Amino acid sequence: MTAGRALPITVRGLVRRYGKVAALDGVDLDVAQGEFLTLLGPSGSGKTTLLMIMAGFTRPDAGSVKFGNVEMVRTPPHKRNLGVVFQSYALFPHMDVAANVAFPLTLRGVGGAERERRVKQALEQVQLGALGGRRVDQLSGGQRQRVALARAIVFEPGILLMDEPLSALDKKLREQMQIELRHLHRSLGTTVIYVTHDQREALTLSDRIAVIDQGQIQQIDTPQRLYEEPASHFVADFIGDSTFVPVTVAGGVARWRDVPLRLPTAPRDGAYLLVLRPEKLVLGGAPDLNGIDAEVAEIVYQGDSVRVDVRLAGGDIVTLRELARAGRIAALPPPGSIVRLGFDPADTLLVPAP
Amino acid sequence: MTAEAVADRLNAAGIRADARREKSALAALTAPSFVILGLMLFIPVGWLFWLSFIEDGAFSLENYTRMVVEPAYRSIFLTTLELSVLVTVLSVLLGYPVAYMIAMLPPRAASITLTLVLVPFWTAILVRTYAWLVLLQRRGVVNSVLMSWGIIDEPLQLVHNFTGTAIGMLHIMIPFLVLPLYANMRAIDRDYVRAAASLGASPVTAFFKVYLPLSIPGLAAGTVMVFIICLGFYITPQFLGGGRVTTISMKIQQNVATYFNWGAASSLGVVLFLSTILIFWGFSRLFPLRRITEVGGS
Amino acid sequence: MRMFSTFRAALLLSIAAALPAAAQTTITFASFGGAYQAAQRKALLDPIEKALNITIKEDTLTGIADVRAQVGAKAVKWDVADLGGVSCARGAAEGLFEPLDYSVIKTDGIDKAMASKDWIGVIYYSTVIAYNTQKYGNNGPQSWADFWDTKKFPGTRSLGRGAAETFEIALMADGVDPQKLYPLDVDRALKSLEKIKKNVVAWWASGAQSAQLLKDGEADMVAIWNGRAGAVIKDGAKATINYNQGIFNIDCLVIPKGAKNAALAQKVIAMMVSPELQANIPALIDYGPINSKAFDTGKIPEAAKASINSSPVNAAKQTNMNFDYWRENLNKLTERMDAFLQQ
Numbered sequence: 001m002t003a004g005r006a007l008p009i010t011v012r013g014l015v016r017r018y019g020k021v022a023a024l025d026g027v028d029l030d031v032a033q034g035e036f037l038t039l040l041g042p043s044g045s046g047k048t049t050l051l052m053i054m055a056g057f058t059r060p061d062a063g064s065v066k067f068g069n070v071e072m073v074r075t076p077p078h079k080r081n082l083g084v085v086f087q088s089y090a091l092f093p094h095m096d097v098a099a100n101v102a103f104p105l106t107l108r109g110v111g112g113a114e115r116e117r118r119v120k121q122a123l124e125q126v127q128l129g130a131l132g133g134r135r136v137d138q139l140s141g142g143q144r145q146r147v148a149l150a151r152a153i154v155f156e157p158g159i160l161l162m163d164e165p166l167s168a169l170d171k172k173l174r175e176q177m178q179i180e181l182r183h184l185h186r187s188l189g190t191t192v193i194y195v196t197h198d199q200r201e202a203l204t205l206s207d208r209i210a211v212i213d214q215g216q217i218q219q220i221d222t223p224q225r226l227y228e229e230p231a232s233h234f235v236a237d238f239i240g241d242s243t244f245v246p247v248t249v250a251g252g253v254a255r256w257r258d259v260p261l262r263l264p265t266a267p268r269d270g271a272y273l274l275v276l277r278p279e280k281l282v283l284g285g286a287p288d289l290n291g292i293d294a295e296v297a298e299i300v301y302q303g304d305s306v307r308v309d310v311r312l313a314g315g316d317i318v319t320l321r322e323l324a325r326a327g328r329i330a331a332l333p334p335p336g337s338i339v340r341l342g343f344d345p346a347d348t349l350l351v352p353a354p
Numbered sequence: 355m356t357a358e359a360v361a362d363r364l365n366a367a368g369i370r371a372d373a374r375r376e377k378s379a380l381a382a383l384t385a386p387s388f389v390i391l392g393l394m395l396f397i398p399v400g401w402l403f404w405l406s407f408i409e410d411g412a413f414s415l416e417n418y419t420r421m422v423v424e425p426a427y428r429s430i431f432l433t434t435l436e437l438s439v440l441v442t443v444l445s446v447l448l449g450y451p452v453a454y455m456i457a458m459l460p461p462r463a464a465s466i467t468l469t470l471v472l473v474p475f476w477t478a479i480l481v482r483t484y485a486w487l488v489l490l491q492r493r494g495v496v497n498s499v500l501m502s503w504g505i506i507d508e509p510l511q512l513v514h515n516f517t518g519t520a521i522g523m524l525h526i527m528i529p530f531l532v533l534p535l536y537a538n539m540r541a542i543d544r545d546y547v548r549a550a551a552s553l554g555a556s557p558v559t560a561f562f563k564v565y566l567p568l569s570i571p572g573l574a575a576g577t578v579m580v581f582i583i584c585l586g587f588y589i590t591p592q593f594l595g596g597g598r599v600t601t602i603s604m605k606i607q608q609n610v611a612t613y614f615n616w617g618a619a620s621s622l623g624v625v626l627f628l629s630t631i632l633i634f635w636g637f638s639r640l641f642p643l644r645r646i647t648e649v650g651g652s
Numbered sequence: 653m654r655m656f657s658t659f660r661a662a663l664l665l666s667i668a669a670a671l672p673a674a675a676q677t678t679i680t681f682a683s684f685g686g687a688y689q690a691a692q693r694k695a696l697l698d699p700i701e702k703a704l705n706i707t708i709k710e711d712t713l714t715g716i717a718d719v720r721a722q723v724g725a726k727a728v729k730w731d732v733a734d735l736g737g738v739s740c741a742r743g744a745a746e747g748l749f750e751p752l753d754y755s756v757i758k759t760d761g762i763d764k765a766m767a768s769k770d771w772i773g774v775i776y777y778s779t780v781i782a783y784n785t786q787k788y789g790n791n792g793p794q795s796w797a798d799f800w801d802t803k804k805f806p807g808t809r810s811l812g813r814g815a816a817e818t819f820e821i822a823l824m825a826d827g828v829d830p831q832k833l834y835p836l837d838v839d840r841a842l843k844s845l846e847k848i849k850k851n852v853v854a855w856w857a858s859g860a861q862s863a864q865l866l867k868d869g870e871a872d873m874v875a876i877w878n879g880r881a882g883a884v885i886k887d888g889a890k891a892t893i894n895y896n897q898g899i900f901n902i903d904c905l906v907i908p909k910g911a912k913n914a915a916l917a918q919k920v921i922a923m924m925v926s927p928e929l930q931a932n933i934p935a936l937i938d939y940g941p942i943n944s945k946a947f948d949t950g951k952i953p954e955a956a957k958a959s960i961n962s963s964p965v966n967a968a969k970q971t972n973m974n975f976d977y978w979r980e981n982l983n984k985l986t987e988r989m990d991a992f993l994q995q
Binding site (some may be wrong): 405420422423426429430457476484487488491492493511514592593596597598600604605609610611614615616618 | 671696714715716717720739742788808813852855856857858861864869870982983985987990991993994
């Protein structure tokens, strides 16, 4: 089953207000044909509203939503030909698995052997080939997830919308499903809009991620660029476990307190925040690294790694992570020690102070 | 290890005693209601059942053969059944949209509307029945308005007959249908209908293929409740039926006065009771309650 | 008036003197409750308590089945019970009552038909024609034949849905002599009812309903209990009562078999039906004294007599219900009536 007619999506000037609060405040978005785009943001950011408007379940106050070249903003949901996977799965409890999957086909007048074949194929695609006769309440959470997916793709929609589809699963199953979703997306080629508040999931799955906050897209980029080059304090904060310390840039030189920091390229003079991420930091100085002195505050063993919290002059707590390899733990300086915190100039990231 | 061998039984007896105490406390809490139920329901019902087989101090089936021999009983049973079916069907037709609308409203508006639906519950049935008389009788409000508009020349016979009885009962029964149905509908996730729409179902199709089946448990509960209450209805047919509508309950009351004993009345009660159970059983065969509750629950 | 009061006191004293000097005794009286029993309390029980120096406790009942239950269980709580006329006949046939002692109970002024071996009437009520005066002025139906005459008196009717009274009415409407109603010609009665059926707007099932039908003008003429009609007329309804061919029915008093104070109960009943106390009734409730001598006590104003159903002038127009006939036939005829209504 391939979706040869995967469609691009164009969103322009989308506004949706709830009373005085703008859930969406003029959103523009271009999604390429066959792209996996994730809408990422905290709860209440507007990401679900955006998805619901695309699906046709919520009316915007103004704006345009085009699938391909066709304006859809006033089209009722049942005429949009979208696959939608819901957070609750929304499997019909009064139908068995096969009937759930066959539902969109029946509505499209597909019957008999053809319908049976396509239901079977869709269930095989989500690795549930044998479960067609099960009742919905006999399925595990993961299986329900797959049935919901099979039902959303069986009629080969050009666009698949997914609203936090994995949030009800436990961690292990979630990670497994993420991999499967990637594979499925590759084999179907459908355009996918995926909503989540889980940054790791977004990073794992997406071609691009749109970070949404306060009804606006804050940044839209590939996962790597989003992580490595966040455009704002919000994006840097929302993605990754970052600590921020204030720095100033004056005369092309960035300084934390009096300590000069080397940068790949110096920004314009002004107030900035230095983004310190645990995996970018090492204990101990080196000539080719930027270095800041700090006092070890606490060491926490976490199995795969050890979290080391250090306190900078001025009181900011910064976290770094040491992989728990042989000898490393024993070699860590005890709390109270003064250490040098090192980080590569290429990893030295500034974002404008808010 | 000999002393320690008992260690896995440490406090075992005490823990078991705690569990027992909890159970008996629970039993003690429920006992009064069981006793009251037993005394207030089963004993009188059993006594009436026994009385229905007694005539002049001896065992007799007279109270039952009468129902077969006398032609009035057949039509009374039929009238009761007809009335109950009609009122139940109309309750569903009128009550379902009301429940649906309330379930779709935002919570605040829903609770206000639900209160409005329940307002009639706060008024005595007799008062409400009389209010229908004021509306429907020959010189009532409806006929006066229709005549003043020139729609009719002669007052319509809207009450003191089957029609009036059905109207009055319908009004009383609708809340009994709306309440369980609303509770059920409120619990139906909106995602189901959205999912159906996203899969290509028009609003009408989504309603009949998805929403309606999911609301069947509430509908079944409401329907059974309305139907069974209708079977035992007394005041409304008595007051609005104009003597042309005799229900089983009315006949029960009448038989007490006519036969000067409880037996003639309780035999009818027994038959009504058994037919109610039979209907309920038939209904549960049609709509297996277990499956219904499972669907509603998931 | 004062003279009569003295006379009354003397009478009561003389009855009291006939009692063995007993200490304060208590007997129990059961009736139908409501306004009716409240009137009985004021008109009858209060004066008796005073005169006999006893206490009369009150209870309520729903009918003969209650008395039968007590007698059957040999646990008789009541000494005097008030029942409907047919119930009294029925209970007497079943042997549920103590015989009344007519050496104690004086029946002067009481219709012989209303004083039986085991029971005696206590009040009269009548089933009469009441009609809407807005519709017919004061020239409404004068007989049941008029009631049936839809040409002369167009308009809607209402009759009771019970067999008793309605069958008698149907026969009188068909020309049967009121004095020769019994045994009822049931087929003829039903045929007669068939003629009026389509003009009957409602077959009433309760006194309250018959009153409502008359009051709201839903029925232009109603076969109705005089008490119910009287109440709505007092309430301002545009209607009037015609006693012609009315049917007398009664409530009656009995002593349940095995009553603990049967001897005293005989004396209490004697006083309850005495003209002096009977004369108290009309002022309190729309029922007529069973004892016609009550109208001679002077306690009932001359002007009031026209509206009391059992006053001599009205009584002459009416006929008695035959309780023994209905005791025998009520159930059979009720089923016939039901079948007729269901058609």
